[in-house]
Amino acid sequence: MCSKHWARRACASTSRPSSCSTTRSGRALLQALRAAAARGAAVDVLADGFGSEPLTADYRAQMAAAGVQLHLYEPRPRLFGLRTNLFRRLHRKIVLIDGRRAFVGGINFCSDQLLASGPWALHDYAVELQGPVVGDIERFVARSRSAAHPPRTSAAEERIHGPARVRFVTRDNHRHPGDIEREYRVAIRMAQREILLANAYFFPGYRLLRDLRNAARRGVDVTVVVQGKADLRIVPIVARWLYHYLVPAGVRICEFRTRPLHAKVAVVDGRWATVGSSNLDPLSLSLNLEANVVIVDAGFGTELRARLLQLLAQDCTPVTAARVPKRTWWRIVSSMLVFHFLRHFPRWVERIPAARPHIEHDEADVGAQR
Template sequence: MKHEWRDGNEVRLLENGEEFFPRVFEALREARRRVYIETFILLDDEVGRALLQALAEAVARGAAVDVLADGFGSEPLTADYRAALAAAGVRLHLYEPRRRLFGLRTNLFRRLHRKIVLIDGRLAFVGGINFCSDQLLASGPLALHDFAVELRGPIVADIERFVARSRSAAHPPQTSADEDRAPGPARVRFVTRDNHRHPGDIEREYRVAIRAAQREIVLANAYFFPGYRLLRDLRNAARRGVRVTVVVQGKPDLRIVPIVVRWLYHYLIPAGVRICEFRTRPLHAKVAVVDGRWATVGSSNLDPLSLSLNLEANVVIVDAAFGAELRTRLLQLLARDCVPVTAARVPKRTLWRIVSSVLVFHFLRHFPRWVERIPAARPRIEHVEADAHADR
């Protein structure tokens, strides 16, 4: 599917589960024809159970409901929950579910990492928020900070056509998009990454915007370990006078994250790139704003998994009002929750750091090409029937 620009869309920014889940559940209560959800993580917790209730009510009103969850991210999903979905008439599908081998997971790579909600062909949600309580700030100090967008307008038809074409398993969703023509100010493009036709599309959107930047780039990404070319574009932008700010995890959910990203400080900070560590809780965002007008929100991290292996989905938005709002939210995070990494805080350049940096840069530069040589089989999507041996 070719990614086209669509004019006349309404876009609403949603921050964290506190804003995202109420809007999704409210929209689900209005569903009458079709509901389709893709998520990396679906769990049997307070959020998952609220979703189950909303989906069951949609089915009772006559809507056809499909949920596609990743087999790795949603592995903990209980048999009771699966049975409840089936009993309610919700069709659950798992992307690449695999049994553990000697207790180890075998589906580590090429995950379904997209987060998409489609309702009646008139409304869509795209972003980085999963259906689990970890996305609620009220869940505690390890709550994930993230963003999503609510979309109305012609772009919804593009998203639904993409979903219909990308599904070849049982019960593929029918296209029901009505090409909503309600006027909106935003120009939007739905961009995906896969292992066949669109392996580099999301990274390309970032690079085009970064190279065109004239004043400011504000980028927040949970797992910031991009390819060499994108790093070079950021450094070059800073050198030509663009104010470049990169927000990374400072209180990580994975221990390796700060170790890896700090390898990049020597390359970026001396060139004028401002790096700030988000210290309040784990950062899960995948967003950027360029010159206050171009913006992207989605599921794609800027790391080798998202840029070279996983299935991802972002929206690119050109709209001054939306760009200003996202920029304001990010600046608030910077002022309230971030610590700048000054030149004095950059680790000293020891022989080991010089050697390891060279190795890391070469890895970043060549990793995408290496991955392309790994055969990418067509995905296996398994329809989940009710489990007769549900948990008691």
């Protein structure tokens, strides 16, 4: 969905909280949802079937008893002890309140392995939105509850209000498979002075990598922040295979080492910015359902840029040419094989027979309503 709107207030940088059933964050979330339902608010929660599997039956029953409607995207039983819904996940992070305020970003309430604070709390971002863009998000959320693939936004919804332009951009496997990546590539190709990009799982396709390298070669100051202290061991290993391609061209790579990075944000020329759920990796760009906002506004861009520059100054280690691993024949061959495997992997997964993604009411919720 692409529509231009006015953004009043935005940009929050925070550690990503954990929220499994027994954690402090999970209990706080349940309490807040209960309180909202008690005030008479209609409370709907649409959760990813893979990410929400650890929710206990007691936790779900408490949600149902409080009047909270829980819906699960693609819930599937385990097969030989393994979860079978790893791919084509609902990866969006959207909160909609009274049709007047919305939050879009990368922050989850989903993991029992992360702490709300401390060295393993993920660093993340979300944006608070008010104005006409919230109407687009509300219509999108309403359709998403009943259909896995929402219809394309009509041209009549592409409006401009106030000094800022905001587009709510989604990615799905039906009508909008490349919308978010396209927004990135257009902004990178149009950049004149500076590109600041922070992405937790950075392994984009060749076209976006080529755009970054070409931007650096034409004199644009290009900085990419990746994980240095990763939540998954393979993440920095995969990202470092790209250093040979980017660093010699003048792209500055910086590793965030204070704690794991979960950000999916970028600022171009201090004016164009994006915040959302989409990583620049094969899963987010080719399989998962994602949601970003693109904001064109000097005020917002300046604030997000300042936060990223502070991150670079305090918590990041630059990757110099001396730190790039030597180009041995084994490293060249293995990196090429892994790169092409990961890039083509989504196409192979799409060939695996699978039912059309669907949304189910939680059984505990249905039982409470009878």
